[in-house]
Amino acid sequence: xxxxxxxxxEFAGLSLKLPKGWFDVTxxxxxxxxxxxxxxxxxxxxxxxxxxxxxxxxxxxxxxDKLTSLLNDFSAKNELGTARNIKKCSEGILSxxxxxxxxxEFVCIWYATDNNNIAMITYASTLTDDPLLPxxxxxxxxxxxxxxxxxxx
Numbered sequence: 001x002x003x004x005x006x007x008x009x010e011f012a013g014l015s016l017k018l019p020k021g022w023f024d025v026t027x028x029x030x031x032x033x034x035x036x037x038x039x040x041x042x043x044x045x046x047x048x049x050x051x052x053x054x055x056x057x058x059x060x061x062x063x064x065d066k067l068t069s070l071l072n073d074f075s076a077k078n079e080l081g082t083a084r085n086i087k088k089c090s091e092g093i094l095s096x097x098x099x100x101x102x103x104x105e106f107v108c109i110w111y112a113t114d115n116n117n118i119a120m121i122t123y124a125s126t127l128t129d130d131p132l133l134p135x136x137x138x139x140x141x142x143x144x145x146x147x148x149x150x151x152x153x
Contacts (some may be wrong), residue, residue: 009018011035022038047140048121075109097144104126
């Protein structure tokens with residue numbers, strides 16, 4: 001029934017399931033900003049999406065090895081150090097995530113794919129010691145796990 005999809009939103013060419021209290025705040029940001037979700041009321045951080053859609057030609061057939069090298073390349077290029085708590089998931093869409101923490105910032109990066117299309121999702125917070133941070137990151141993880149890429153070739 002439609003009740004089940006009550007929180008599913010179309011966003012950045014994706015369909016996502018948003019936990020209670022999460023909203024699309026992209027329109028509040030500077031023009032050209034990435035698609036961004038935040039939790040209303042005292043959000044600790046923001047969840048940003050960069051999506052690349054497969055257009056034509058041979059399927060890129062993006063696999064977990066490719067996602068892993070994307071994560072490693074990104075962290076090296078941005079000097080984020082070694083990822084902690086790397087999680088790989090192959091339920092529904094394929095995804096990998098890793099966390100990068102220093103005294104100033106907590107960052108979690110996900111790469112997610114349906115083998116053809118790919119999304120890079122970033123959650124960043126400067127409130128590294130906030131006791132509510134792990135639960136907000138867990139909700140962000142659920143959002144990522146719910147991704148359905150809308151452009152089906």
